[in-house]
Amino acid sequence: MGIELFDIEDAAEGDLRSVHGVMLAAQAVDRPDEVPVTFEALVGSMRTPPAGFGPRRYWVARRDGGIVAVAFVNLPDAENSHLALVTITVHPDLRRNGIGTAFLRDLLPRLEGRTVVEGWEITSGGAGEHWATSVGFRVVNTMVLQLLPVAEVDRTTWDVPVPAGYRVEDWAGAAPDAMLESFARARNALRDAPFGEIDFQAPLWTADRVREAEADLRARGVEQRVAVAVHEESGDVVGVTEVEVRPHRPHWASQRETSVLHAHRGHGLGRCVKAHMARRLTADRPDIDRFYTTTSADNTHMIRVNEAIGYRTVRTQVSVKQDVVVLTLGGTQ
Numbered sequence: 215m216g217i218e219l220f221d222i223e224d225a226a227e228g229d230l231r232s233v234h235g236v237m238l239a240a241q242a243v244d245r246p247d248e249v250p251v252t253f254e255a256l257v258g259s260m261r262t263p264p265a266g267f268g269p270r271r272y273w274v275a276r277r278d279g280g281i282v283a284v285a286f287v288n289l290p291d292a293e294n295s296h297l298a299l300v301t302i303t304v305h306p307d308l309r310r311n312g313i314g315t316a317f318l319r320d321l322l323p324r325l326e327g328r329t330v331v332e333g334w335e336i337t338s339g340g341a342g343e344h345w346a347t348s349v350g351f352r353v354v355n356t357m358v359l360q361l362l363p364v365a366e367v368d369r370t371t372w373d374v375p376v377p378a379g380y381r382v383e384d385w386a387g388a389a390p391d392a393m394l395e396s397f398a399r400a401r402n403a404l405r406d407a408p409f410g411e412i413d414f415q416a417p418l419w420t421a422d423r424v425r426e427a428e429a430d431l432r433a434r435g436v437e438q439r440v441a442v443a444v445h446e447e448s449g450d451v452v453g454v455t456e457v458e459v460r461p462h463r464p465h466w467a468s469q470r471e472t473s474v475l476h477a478h479r480g481h482g483l484g485r486c487v488k489a490h491m492a493r494r495l496t497a498d499r500p501d502i503d504r505f506y507t508t509t510s511a512d513n514t515h516m517i518r519v520n521e522a523i524g525y526r527t528v529r530t531q532v533s534v535k536q537d538v539v540v541l542t543l544g545g546t547q
């Protein structure tokens with residue numbers, strides 16, 4: 215078995231179909247609660263991976279010419295440039311034959327100098343977690359995946375009054391200039407959220423980085439929606455929630471960061487901006503049929519906020535990490 219870099223833009227149709235075959239079969243075993251991924255949605259998501267995690271490489275393992283396993287490798291930048299975010303998926307019919315382990319061994323020297331590997335969104339208690347610990351990874355965080363099915367929700371739970379002294383504003387795509395600086399500051403409150411012992415750090419936002427990230431999302435064809443709480447007295451943004459709608463899944467809203475500055479917590483601003491976002495996005499885009507989000511399992515406050523507006527927990531996932539050098543030695547440290 216050999217591994218090779220896989221060019222998602224240029225790949226032959228047959229190879230793309232094989233990659234889809236591996237991912238679809240794995241999804242049925244590892245995440246049976248999910249809507250089966252179509253060929254178009256998979257290739258679309260591989261060509262337009264989520265923003266904020268650096269370039270993504272794909273590697274495949276072939277046996278007798280056929281693709282039997284696929285790795286997604288993200289190489290994040292700035293404060294995370296020591297990290298490789300890796301997910302290896304082996305076709306379920308071929309598991310427990312050493313393919314996953316051999317793939318990892320071959321991949322480690324090809325991680326472009328990264329010194330730590332993290333794996334995220336691994337179904338808790340499933341094959342991925344068992345395998346990861348057996349090859350030397352440590353479980354460093356537990357997250358819950360929550361889903362809000364729009365058609366089933368009681369929308370009166372979205373009628374959340376704005377606390378006195380604040381107002382809510384929203385936009386699509388680009389933050390208004392007047393709010394840019396305080397928006398960047400408020401986003402940094404996410405750095406207080408618990409993410410266990412993962413190394414990955416949320417970006418330290420500045421006005422320039424916000425504009426760069428907005429441009430990156432536009433270039434990827436992602437619709438970014440933001441709702442903010444503004445403190446009337448100072449005029450500053452003090453609470454933020456952000457949703458992304460990606461082009462290959464136009465009916466799904468990915469609820470990403472939500473943060474409230476420390477001095478303004480305890481007034482219900484988190485629930486208020488999230489409820490506002492749900493109202494606003496579904497009014498503008500009645501074709502959105504679900505929101506989904508992941509939150510650390512010990513972030514009980516955020517989980518409760520989500521449940522209050524109609525999210526339900528569908529799965530628990532773990533994140534794992536280990537130094538490349540330890541994994542190379544076979545995880546013996």
Ligand SMILES: CC(C)(COP(=O)(O)OP(=O)(O)OC[C@H]1O[C@@H](n2cnc3c(N)ncnc32)[C@H](O)[C@@H]1OP(=O)(O)O)[C@@H](O)C(=O)NCCC(=O)NCCS
Pocket residue numbers: 240244300301302303304305308309310311312313314315316333336337340341342343344345346348349
């Ligand atoms: C995780 C995954 C890549 C493992 O692939 P694999 O080819 O079956 O793994 P290996 O054969 O190399 O397994 C090596 C060892 O891991 C452990 N292991 C693997 N799967 C296991 C399972 N389902 N239950 C318990 N232990 C398991 C065993 O110790 C195994 O050795 P053994 O078969 O001699 O007992 C595969 O299960 C998969 O694609 N899972 C879904 C995606 C995922 O979660 N990836 C991990 C994140 S990076």
